[in-house]
Amino acid sequence: MADIAKEYMYENIERIANGILAQTKHRPKLGIICGSGLGALADKVEDRTVINYADITGFPISTVPGHEGKLVIGKLGGKAVVLMQGRAHCYEGHPPQKIAIPVRTMKLMGVETLFVTNAAGGINRDYKVGDIMIMKDHINLAGFAGINPLVGNNDDKFGPRFPPMSNAYDRKLRDLAKSIAKEKGFEPFVREGVYCMMVGPNFETVTEARFLNIIGVDATGMSTVQEVLVARHAGMRVFGMSLITNMVISEYDVESVANHAEVLETGKARSKDLQTLVSTLVERMDL
Ligand SMILES: O=P(O)(O)O[C@@H]1C[C@H](O)[C@@H](CO)O1
Numbered sequence: 076m077a078d079i080a081k082e083y084m085y086e087n088i089e090r091i092a093n094g095i096l097a098q099t100k101h102r103p104k105l106g107i108i109c110g111s112g113l114g115a116l117a118d119k120v121e122d123r124t125v126i127n128y129a130d131i132t133g134f135p136i137s138t139v140p141g142h143e144g145k146l147v148i149g150k151l152g153g154k155a156v157v158l159m160q161g162r163a164h165c166y167e168g169h170p171p172q173k174i175a176i177p178v179r180t181m182k183l184m185g186v187e188t189l190f191v192t193n194a195a196g197g198i199n200r201d202y203k204v205g206d207i208m209i210m211k212d213h214i215n216l217a218g219f220a221g222i223n224p225l226v227g228n229n230d231d232k233f234g235p236r237f238p239p240m241s242n243a244y245d246r247k248l249r250d251l252a253k254s255i256a257k258e259k260g261f262e263p264f265v266r267e268g269v270y271c272m273m274v275g276p277n278f279e280t281v282t283e284a285r286f287l288n289i290i291g292v293d294a295t296g297m298s299t300v301q302e303v304l305v306a307r308h309a310g311m312r313v314f315g316m317s318l319i320t321n322m323v324i325s326e327y328d329v330e331s332v333a334n335h336a337e338v339l340e341t342g343k344a345r346s347k348d349l350q351t352l353v354s355t356l357v358e359r360m361d362l
């Protein structure tokens with residue numbers, strides 16, 4: 076089996092984690108990754124330390140609009156958090172093992188629970204633009220093509236060779252999120268469903284959209300799953316939410332097409348509700 080590149084090794088990730096901890100007084104147990112257009116959550120973080128990804132040697136950098144590229148460490152809902160304002164994607168040319176670096180860094184900083192968010196296209200025909208989907212499970216379609224951050228020599232210090240993935244998304248946190256949604260009157264637009272990762276960067280063809288629907292996918296995107304695999308491998312508790320920014324076109328010869336501007340616009344429009352949901356969840360969860 077191929078050796079792990081030096082930049083992915085435990086000692087390097089430990090160096091990155093210690094370098095970050097040396098710049099902040101906070102000791103977060105919760106990590107949050109903000110997807111396309113969802114980084115405004117960082118505005119709610121108080122008493123913060125901000126570090127640009129570009130200043131963290133070895134961190135993957137995002138080149139996509141809507142991904143600020145800043146690590147924000149501070150207090151949210153009374154708890155210490157480390158929040159990634161934006162993420163890197165495989166379609167930008169990063170190997171999946173590189174996408175693993177920020178998650179493993181958080182783990183070695185002491186993070187035990189990871190929240191992942193993303194912008195996604197609606198596949199379930201009952202969904203609407205602006206819906207928030209609590210992730211119940213995922214399909215790693217990229218993994219079917221061998222794109223998986225856990226491929227290669229396994230370092231047991233990160234986690235086991237064969238990690239289970241059947242309870243990837245924490246049941247208690249999903250239940251708590253649903254009860255908060257009910258209390259806040261968000262029920263009409265909060266769903267629970269299955270996310271699928273395609274590598275991208277192209278949006279789906281009509282036949283791909285129909286295929287995803289048939290195999291039980293509710294929303295599709297170009298991220299998140301790699302992070303969840305790494306987090307679960309490391310024994311972290313995971314909670315995920317997708318913002319449905321567009322409906323994936325599933326009829327042939329329709330004139331309109333999916334585009335990233337629409338994704339960012341919907342992100343802005345639903346941003347406040349998403350922030351309320353996340354910050355209340357943080358406030359009420361046990362850490
Ligand atoms: O980082 P996420 O998954 O939120 O970003 C989605 C997928 C693409 O990067 C982009 C497409 O508009 O949004």
Ligand code: HPA
Nearest residue numbers: 194195196295296297338
């Ligand atoms: O329709 C989509 N497909 C894939 N990824 C996405 N991210 C936002 N919308 C989409």
